[in-house]
Amino acid sequence: MSRSGRRAVEFVIERMLFLCAAGSILITVGIIGVLLFETVEFLREVSFVEFLFGTEWTPLFSDKHFGVLPLVSGTLLTSLIAMAVALPGGLLTAIFLSEYAGMAIRRTVRPVLEILAGVPTVVYGYFALQFVTPLLQPLVPGLAGFNALGPGLVMGLMILPLVSSLSEDALHNVPNGLREGSYALGATKMQTALRVVVPAAFSGISAAAILAVSRAIGETMIVAIAAGQQPRLTLDPRVPVETMTAYIVQVSLGDTPAGTIEYRTIFAVGMLLFLSTFVLNLASTWLRNRFREEYA
Amino acid sequence: MTDASPAAVPTPVRPPFLRHSGDRLLGLFGLLVMLLALAALAALLFDITRDGIGRLSWQFLTSYPSRRAAEAGILPALAGSVYVIGITALIAVPLGVGAAVYLEEYEAQGRLSRLIEINIANLAGVPSIIYGLLGLGLFVRIFGMGRSVLAGSCTLALLVLPTVIISTREALRAVPKSLREGSYALGATKWQTIQHQVLPAALPGVLTGLILALSRAIGETAPLITIGALTYVPFLPDGLWSPFTVLPIQIFNWVSRPQAAFAENAAAGILVLLVLLLAMNAVAIVVRDRFQRRAQ
Numbered sequence: 001m002s003r004s005g006r007r008a009v010e011f012v013i014e015r016m017l018f019l020c021a022a023g024s025i026l027i028t029v030g031i032i033g034v035l036l037f038e039t040v041e042f043l044r045e046v047s048f049v050e051f052l053f054g055t056e057w058t059p060l061f062s063d064k065h066f067g068v069l070p071l072v073s074g075t076l077l078t079s080l081i082a083m084a085v086a087l088p089g090g091l092l093t094a095i096f097l098s099e100y101a102g103m104a105i106r107r108t109v110r111p112v113l114e115i116l117a118g119v120p121t122v123v124y125g126y127f128a129l130q131f132v133t134p135l136l137q138p139l140v141p142g143l144a145g146f147n148a149l150g151p152g153l154v155m156g157l158m159i160l161p162l163v164s165s166l167s168e169d170a171l172h173n174v175p176n177g178l179r180e181g182s183y184a185l186g187a188t189k190m191q192t193a194l195r196v197v198v199p200a201a202f203s204g205i206s207a208a209a210i211l212a213v214s215r216a217i218g219e220t221m222i223v224a225i226a227a228g229q230q231p232r233l234t235l236d237p238r239v240p241v242e243t244m245t246a247y248i249v250q251v252s253l254g255d256t257p258a259g260t261i262e263y264r265t266i267f268a269v270g271m272l273l274f275l276s277t278f279v280l281n282l283a284s285t286w287l288r289n290r291f292r293e294e295y296a
Numbered sequence: 297m298t299d300a301s302p303a304a305v306p307t308p309v310r311p312p313f314l315r316h317s318g319d320r321l322l323g324l325f326g327l328l329v330m331l332l333a334l335a336a337l338a339a340l341l342f343d344i345t346r347d348g349i350g351r352l353s354w355q356f357l358t359s360y361p362s363r364r365a366a367e368a369g370i371l372p373a374l375a376g377s378v379y380v381i382g383i384t385a386l387i388a389v390p391l392g393v394g395a396a397v398y399l400e401e402y403e404a405q406g407r408l409s410r411l412i413e414i415n416i417a418n419l420a421g422v423p424s425i426i427y428g429l430l431g432l433g434l435f436v437r438i439f440g441m442g443r444s445v446l447a448g449s450c451t452l453a454l455l456v457l458p459t460v461i462i463s464t465r466e467a468l469r470a471v472p473k474s475l476r477e478g479s480y481a482l483g484a485t486k487w488q489t490i491q492h493q494v495l496p497a498a499l500p501g502v503l504t505g506l507i508l509a510l511s512r513a514i515g516e517t518a519p520l521i522t523i524g525a526l527t528y529v530p531f532l533p534d535g536l537w538s539p540f541t542v543l544p545i546q547i548f549n550w551v552s553r554p555q556a557a558f559a560e561n562a563a564a565g566i567l568v569l570l571v572l573l574l575a576m577n578a579v580a581i582v583v584r585d586r587f588q589r590r591a592q
Contacts, residue, residue, distance in 0.1 A: 006485060013487045014402060020394030022408070024416050024461070027454050031426060034433030089329050096326025109330065116337050118573070120515025122544045123344070123566050126551050130559055131343045157336050190322040211421065218423025220518035221544075225551050245425050245518070252428070252522045258437055266522075270429045274422065281421035285414075 035274055038267030045261055051268065057231040057242075059265045060251070070231035071269060074241035078152045078223050079216035081237060085156025086212050090163025091198075091205065097164070098171035099193045113161040121158065125225030128154040133226065146228030146240035155222050159212045166211065170204025171197055173295055203294070207287035214280035218273060220245035244269045344570075348563025356564055360530045361546065365557035370565055372529045373546035376445070377572075379533050380542055381514050383449035384456065389506060391453070392460030399461070400468040401490055420458035427455040428522025436523050443524040446536040451519050456509045463505025467498040504580045511576040515569065517544035543569050 043051065046066040054067015093113075097106050133150035137143045143150075174197050182192040198205065228240025229250050242250070248266045256263045359369025395416075399409065431451030441447035471494050479489040495502075520542055527549040529541040543565060550562035 010485055010487050017394045017398035020391050021398040021412050024395060024412060027419060028415055030434055031430045034430050092326045092329045096330055100323040120544055122517045122547050126562055126566060127340045160333055188319045190319045214421060220425045248425055249521055267429060270426055274426050277423055281418055285417055
């Protein structure tokens with residue numbers, strides 16, 4: 001091939017590869033565009049204030065109310081329960097693996113924890129509904145068949161490996177000099193771990209925690225299967241609730257024609273979901289980058 | 297030391313055995329939490345195997361869904377899953393690898409590249425159900441694909457794209473720089489170097505990442521429900537425009553029914569799904585092992 005022909009090929013290939021990379025921006029544009037279009041249409045019929053601050057969510061009934069708060073409270077409740085499991089559990093596991101366990105244990109446990117993270121969420125949904133809730137019912141009086149507690153706990157189990165692996169990385173990256181300095185001052189292993197290493201890795205650990213919250217808010221199948229489909233403004237973990245994601249699934253399963261207000265509600269709820277996870281993800285990335293700079 | 301120097305503040309020192317028992321306690325606590333998480337994984341696998349193993353049979357694998365639980369099978373769902381994932385790979389692999397090659401090898405330092413990178417990191421954190429809403433708005437409605445295999449595959453392709461890009465970039469980064477320099481020294485152009493040296497060297501790493509990304513896609517339920525994939529499909533998908541269902545949706549459909557016999561079907565379906573995932577992961581591990589041995 002002639003030299004100029006070669007050069008033309010190189011140029012065309014580079015442009016094509018560039019288009020692949022730039023295409024990823026189109027995905028974001030697409031997401032925002034689709035959500036924004038339907039949300040704006042939705043807000044033409046329902047006032048912004050009613051949507052954000054209304055306490056009744058009944059778009060599928062004849063007496064329609066469009067207050068998203070019951071869905072938000074359902075999401076917050078299940079996420080809170082999940083965090084109560086995943087954050088302390090993940091952090092303790094990370095401290096154990098990073099500060100106490102030997103190489104052999106680390107090498108075997110990490111892949112097993114990764115299995116936990118790789119199990120499809122529909123499987124966790126089955127586990128929450130058929131195993132965890134029946135197990136809890138004798139222990140928690142008044143626990144309904146569909147509730148926030150069971151799926152919340154299972155969601156915590158699903159997210160725990162994410163918290164433990166990111167926190168372990170953060171702990172592992174704390175320079176050994178800090179540990180040695182602490183030992184030299186006479187501190188014990190626990191004092192060193194809790195008062196020196198964990199604070200030093202704080203931004204890395206909080207990045208993990210924020211990412212975990214974002215994951216919990218967006219989790220769909222576990223809550224759609226095991227938490228019920230009753231939008232309810234409550235913080236009682238024993239009764240059926242509905243999350244934002246479960247609502248989108250509920251409407252999608254029915255036959256809702258495009259262009260109706262019911263159809264648009266799922267995009268409005270989706271917009272709220274997208275914005276909250278987006279802000280959380282940005283915060284997490286920012287914290288992690290800051291942590292990297294500290295010990296670069 | 298003279299009396300003029302400030303007196304050292306006496307710090308309360310606990311007896312050594314207390315300090316060290318606290319030490320062990322933290323390690324023990326971490327170990328306990330970790331074991332608890334692993335026990336929960338074991339309980340999940342045990343519970344599902346116990347519920348589902350009795351329904352697993354050749355008849356279950358080769359039958360169509362039915363209103364009678366004992367006669368129902370997963371054939372259309374299994375075929376749908378394989379079909380949809382195949383098309384997903386055809387779309388996501390060239391786009392994702394192309395984008396990764398551009399970002400890693402052409403390393404344009406401009407503002408746009410930086411924007412693309414942040415964007416990809418953020419896309420990886422968007423909840424999967426949001427991709428479902430994108431697919432519903434864009435592929436099903438605007439592009440008029442309907443609830444077809446093609447619409448489902450396009451949606452899943454966008455969902456796995458960030459994962460594919462990120463893992464491919466890691467594989468490319470692991471290729472030693474000397475390989476590229478050697479190629480340039482022999483007069484090869486940039487694309488010739490990538491095509492004949494870098495990509496072959498990175499192939500096992502790229503493949504491992506691709507398999508793991510696709511195994512995530514095969515367990516996805518929420519985005520496909522959102523685009524309107526059917527829950528009752530008594531036929532095999534016969535083309536890109538055919539309606540379809542996938543294994544996780546079939547499982548979800550069975551879990552949502554109150555009868556215990558359908559829960560057994562769901563558990564049996566989960567076993568098939570887990571075996572499928574296990575097989576994909578095993579392939580990924582074998583590929584990675586071969587790569588590591590060759591690198592040594």
